[in-house]
Amino acid sequence: MSDGDNADDSEIICMCSGTTRGKIRKLFNDGMDLEAISNWSGALSGCGGCEWDVATFLAELSAQ
């Protein structure tokens, strides 16, 4: 797996929960799916505006 995108890990992907890309990456690497990641991080639990970004990021991680 490439860690080439880790420079973006401090970027907040969900404004409502303050969840960063790094947090999503870690939970994904722990084997969590979108629902579990949402439950653990709080992402997608507010306005839902980050749904596309989170889903796209997970798709990117899955493709690595």
Ligand code: FES
């Ligand atoms: S930005 Fe993620 S739920 Fe609002």
